[in-house]
Amino acid sequence: MAKDTNGQGGYDFNKGVYSLDGVQDISFTDLGASVDPSGGADDSGDGRQDMIRLAKAVENAGLVDDDMIQAAMTNIVDESAQSLKQALITNNFASEQDIMEAVATDMGMDRIDINEIDFTPDLIEAIGADWALKYRVVPVRVEDEDIWLALGDPSNLRAIDDLTQILGKRVHGMIADEDDIEKILESYYEPDDYSKIYEEMAESDTPGESRDYGAIEIDERDDADTPLVVRFVDLMFRQAVYERASDIHIEPTRHGIKIRFRIDGACQDVPSPPPQWQNAIVSRLKVLSGMDLAEKRIPLDGRIKLNIPGKKLDLRVSSMPTIYGETIVMRILDATSVMMGLEDVGFLPGTIAKFRQLIKSPNGVILMTGPTGSGKTTTLYAALSTLNNPETKIITLEDPVEYQLAGINQIQIDNESGLTFPLGLRSALRQSPDVILVGEIRDLETAENAIRAALTGHLVFSTLHTNDAPSSTVRLIDMGIKPYLVASSLQAVIAQRLARRLCSQCKKAYRPEPDEIRNLSFDPDDYADMDFYTNGGCDRCGQSGYRGRTAIHEVLVMDAELRRRVIRSEPASRLKRYALTRGMQTLRLDGWEKVLMGQTTIQEIFKLVGSEL
Numbered sequence: 001m002a003k004d005t006n007g008q009g010g011y012d013f014n015k016g017v018y019s020l021d022g023v024q025d026i027s028f029t030d031l032g033a034s035v036d037p038s039g040g041a042d043d044s045g046d047g048r049q050d051m052i053r054l055a056k057a058v059e060n061a062g063l064v065d066d067d068m069i070q071a072a073m074t075n076i077v078d079e080s081a082q083s084l085k086q087a088l089i090t091n092n093f094a095s096e097q098d099i100m101e102a103v104a105t106d107m108g109m110d111r112i113d114i115n116e117i118d119f120t121p122d123l124i125e126a127i128g129a130d131w132a133l134k135y136r137v138v139p140v141r142v143e144d145e146d147i148w149l150a151l152g153d154p155s156n157l158r159a160i161d162d163l164t165q166i167l168g169k170r171v172h173g174m175i176a177d178e179d180d181i182e183k184i185l186e187s188y189y190e191p192d193d194y195s196k197i198y199e200e201m202a203e204s205d206t207p208g209e210s211r212d213y214g215a216i217e218i219d220e221r222d223d224a225d226t227p228l229v230v231r232f233v234d235l236m237f238r239q240a241v242y243e244r245a246s247d248i249h250i251e252p253t254r255h256g257i258k259i260r261f262r263i264d265g266a267c268q269d270v271p272s273p274p275p276q277w278q279n280a281i282v283s284r285l286k287v288l289s290g291m292d293l294a295e296k297r298i299p300l301d302g303r304i305k306l307n308i309p310g311k312k313l314d315l316r317v318s319s320m321p322t323i324y325g326e327t328i329v330m331r332i333l334d335a336t337s338v339m340m341g342l343e344d345v346g347f348l349p350g351t352i353a354k355f356r357q358l359i360k361s362p363n364g365v366i367l368m369t370g371p372t373g374s375g376k377t378t379t380l381y382a383a384l385s386t387l388n389n390p391e392t393k394i395i396t397l398e399d400p401v402e403y404q405l406a407g408i409n410q411i412q413i414d415n416e417s418g419l420t421f422p423l424g425l426r427s428a429l430r431q432s433p434d435v436i437l438v439g440e441i442r443d444l445e446t447a448e449n450a451i452r453a454a455l456t457g458h459l460v461f462s463t464l465h466t467n468d469a470p471s472s473t474v475r476l477i478d479m480g481i482k483p484y485l486v487a488s489s490l491q492a493v494i495a496q497r498l499a500r501r502l503c504s505q506c507k508k509a510y511r512p513e514p515d516e517i518r519n520l521s522f523d524p525d526d527y528a529d530m531d532f533y534t535n536g537g538c539d540r541c542g543q544s545g546y547r548g549r550t551a552i553h554e555v556l557v558m559d560a561e562l563r564r565r566v567i568r569s570e571p572a573s574r575l576k577r578y579a580l581t582r583g584m585q586t587l588r589l590d591g592w593e594k595v596l597m598g599q600t601t602i603q604e605i606f607k608l609v610g611s612e613l
Contacts, residue, residue, distance in 0.1 A: 061102035063094040104175040129189040135159040152178030229280040252325035289317035346551030364491030396437040397424040425449040438462040444480040454489040469493040469556035470575040487563040495554040500546035506536035552591040
């Protein structure tokens with residue numbers, strides 16, 4: 001019997017009673033109702049027995065003594081093993097891991113890594129979802145008269161006894177990591193929000209009405225009166241934001257509709273609704289974005305203002321007709337994700353110092369190059385934020401204006417009304433700006449006006465689609481700009497790509513094969529004793545091993561010799577060779593630095609730039 005440190009009594013495990021000095025023995029039944037491990041009332045008294053077994057197990061393991069047990073007992077209300085376990089942990093008498101080990105040993109349970117189990121449909125069906133969820137167990141092996149169940153919490157002692165009666169088999173308990181148990185339960189037994197809606201969709205042929213468009217509020221409520229299609233689209237938006245998606249793709253196929261999220265630059269499939277709901281979902285999105293529902297033959301554009309708790313987002317929506325119906329892509333624009341400093345963009349220390357010096361130039365053209373979605377706008381906004389002060393007037397011309405920046409005059413290009421890039425740029429020059437951002441140089445007239453602005457004392461930022469920085473000069477000349485105008489106005493060209501960043505919690509060290517290093521044109525012998533990092537996989541990164549992206553850069557700064565070569569219209573390859581002799585860091589070299597820093601992988605950089613000889 002455990003004795004009270006104050007001499008007031010103790011708990012007799014053999015009798016299941018707590019005695020006080022001078023007072024008759026009081027059983028737990030007298031102290032209050034007991035609670036089973038699942039949280040419901042337990043009138044059978046099994047909860048008390050579980051607590052007794054737990055107390056004996058931790059005491060036999062040498063984790064606690066009688067005094068500790070009694071002290072823990074005074075702090076619990078519910079008479080269950082779970083309450084006693086929590087009291088022991090709260091009082092710092094034993095850790096959760098130690099308690100689990102003690103109970104597993106006492107009950108003769110083995111440990112198992114359920115990540116190595118192949119969960120076939122037959123294995124999953126060996127125990128009903130209701131029982132698996134109630135007792136938080138998953139089956140790992142089944143034979144004729146025996147079943148092995150993995151438990152995440154061995155103090156859930158009733159599970160084995162109850163399931164023996166329920167399943168009519170000999171039940172053998174095994175201990176597994178509690179997080180792994182929860183993942184299996186969530187994947188195979190717990191219907192998620194998508195599944196619940198899909199079940200309703202499968203049972204209903206009525207999508208409901210798509211109501212008015214404009215700003216929509218997305219909250220966590222599940223209103224049964226809300227049309228199913230509205231609930232599904234709201235859930236899709238909420239899930240996309242939760243998963244950090246940059247784009248949502250709605251794609252019709254021969255057999256129905258496919259939905260994909262672009263996360264960290266890579267598309268990932270998400271559960272798709274029944275095929276018969278394709279038209280209802282597309283119509284709902286077109287209504288929200290203000291598109292013409294009747295027009296299905298030509299591409300359309302629209303916008304959705306999305307209010308999710310804690311966030312106000314804009315969605316840029318584009319529809320395109322295909323042979324199986326309309327496909328819709330929605331770009332999620334989050335102003336908080338673009339308002340960052342130059343340090344956050346991904347510049348290396350040497351590169352950021354060079355870039356800061358460039359953007360302080362009084363005039364000239366600074367170009368950002370790269371494919372669509374390479375973060376050019378984010379980098380240019382970071383530059384504008386650095387220059388944004390009361391003494392500097394900044395005007396931007398964009399199509400569309402993706403993010404609204406305080407203190408900056410932003411002009412939305414509208415070709416249908418006649419406000420084109422050339423006209424907007426000519427008009428902007430009459431507004432006496434210090435800095436001008438032109439969203440993209442697409443044609444000769446825009447390029448000529450940008451260069452004219454630079455030559456008349458303005459600093460001009462813009463973007464251009466080329467594969468690397470030196471190719472920009474050739475591209476401008478090919479558009480029709482005189483070589484001497486390119487040479488005299490261009491200050492610098494920054495090429496940019498986005499590489500997926502390794503998840504800091506699960507990245508793992510490894511030694512790459514020599515060919516992996518050789519593929520990027522580096523000598524494997526120079527890195528023979530160096531550890532590199534590759535992607536692992538955890539809940540934080542959605543098992544991908546990557547979380548977020550970082551930029552890699554190539555900065556070409558014009559000097560006198562480069563200007564002479566541009567005037568002579570030398571090819572990009574010769575310009576690049578000269579720039580390398582002057583210390584230009586290529587995309588490959590910049591990416592390699594980030595590989596050595598453990599920020600990304602060899603495979604990720606090779607995918608972006610290849611060997612780049």
